[in-house]
Amino acid sequence: MQQSPFLRTLCLFLIIGLMVVYSQGLCNECQDNGVACVNETHYRFCLDNVEPGAILPCGDGEVCTSLLKICVPKGAYDSTCAADEAASPSECPSCTGSALFVCTSRTTFQMCDGTTLTDRVIKCNDGKFCSMQSGKYCVGECELPGDIECDRDAP
Template sequence: MQQYQFLRTLCLFLMISSMVVYIQSECNKCQSNNNVACVNKTHYRFCLDNVEPGAILPCNDGEVCTSLAKICVPEGAYEPSCQDSEATTPNECPSCTASSLFVCTSRTTFQQCNGTTLTDRVIKCNEGKFCSMASGKYCVGECELTGDIECDRDAP
């Protein structure tokens, strides 16, 4: 009877383990299991043609973004696809430094720097373009992004 219970427990453990396949993804990379890209531990964007490419959505409180079919799951139930150390938080944006001429102030806008302060004029990228100072072009298409979105918020 004990051997039967042990085998039953072992089989149950193996079945559950085989259902939970750990796939560690990189930040901001589209995942084939759920068609989203986790931009950080708790936020994601869709990787679908008919969805606005810059829309970043949050998981509910206490949930993390994963590569599972259910995008957000309770923290601790599954490893997040993107660790916070790999990407910026959704509202974190670069600030002006003495060497900066411009900085991104949202996903689609940038502003000129005057030393370490921003000027008042907000410059908007064309439709479908994202702010990217790292590219050297200021505004680029999604495929041209050279890493994470530099300022991941809707508006300055």
């Protein structure tokens, strides 16, 4: 018995549609391919024996996916972490008058003088991330109370 081309095409669209819905909205969650997409174009490994927290970029014009090939050309497959769900660098915290310090990148912070940043940028030790929520300045990946608060490479 031969399947109709219409039925075959319909099944293909359903499978692709489910993959697209499933693939979006998983920012900073470890996936079956051993990485977590921290935003649309960057990822970190979730594997033993790999430096925790090292965030790597995809190539130009590529997006982070849950596929075995981590980065693929934009448009060929949707990013696991949609651009509107990830924190953008412009959303990094600022001095509010009540904060002692603010994160100015994933691994740096600056002290606050009221609502003004001091001039000195302080870098966390290797493998540590800036964390205002923890109150400890810099913590290991397992100690992060939530997402990275300022997702940029440098202030």
